[in-house]
Amino acid sequence: MYVAFDQLPPEARVWIYQASRQLSAQEIVGVLPSLARFAEEWTSHGRSLHASAQFLHQQFLIVGLDEGVAGASGCSIDASVRFVAQLEQHLGAELLEKSRLAFLHEGAVTLLKRSELKAAVAAGTIGPETFYFDNTLATKAQLDSNWPRPAAETWLARYFGQEEKSHLPA
Structure with missing residues (x-):
């Protein structure tokens, strides 16, 4: 229904x-x-x-x-x-392929291959406050409140020398 x-x-x-x-x-x-x-x-x-x-x-x-x-x-x-x-x-677009990461950069969705992530962080293109679309969320509540969210608050925190700051409801 x-x-x-x-x-x-x-x-x-x-x-x-x-x-x-x-x-x-x-x-x-x-x-x-x-x-x-x-x-x-x-x-x-x-x-x-x-x-x-x-x-x-x-x-x-x-x-x-x-x-x-x-x-x-x-x-x-x-x-x-x-x-x-x-x-x-x-x-005519892939929807099931999962190897690219999505960020909100200057108001637009930007896709990066995982292999490009370290270089993007080193160049400052992706920073701790860059919004990341974590597509592994499981509930509508998480989608509504934590998607996208700053990269430093996700599993990407390690790329910025930070601990992950989980704000997901228990």
């Missing part, structure tokens, strides 16, 4: 898929019906899931699921990954 993303509860589970490039507004508008249809039809063991999907920053597909109603099974998670793979084909 489709639920508006902002109507999902804070404890709703989220999956974040990062596009390999910024998507145009036209591309996003073009896939909105597919996102709604997927959320409406997504099931787990024959039970309708209360789910939603949206794009943020023209770069990230967020799939949300209210597990208080029904949780995702392995088969339903596989179905969501197949759906994302179909979106990749339609958009």
Whole structure:
């Protein structure tokens, strides 16, 4: 069952898929019906899931699921990954590839290969206060309050000689 993303509860589970490039507004508008249809039809063991999907920053597909109603099974998670793979084909952009890191730099999302991170920190392009999109967040509450957040408050803290300052709710 489709639920508006902002109507999902804070404890709703989220999956974040990062596009390999910024998507145009036209591309996003073009896939909105597919996102709604997927959320409406997504099931787990024959039970309708209360789910939603949206794009943020023209770069990230967020799939949300209210597990208080029904949780995702392995088969339903596989179905969501197949759906994302179909979106990749339609958009001509990778969504399942996870090797790039995303930062908010001067108001725009910037992608870096992991191998480029040390050089970017050394050059001052990425600093402790540069906002980082941690796509491993698990809940809507974390997404709403800690995404993006300063790099020094994430696992990237070690690149700045700092301890990670976790502000995630327990």
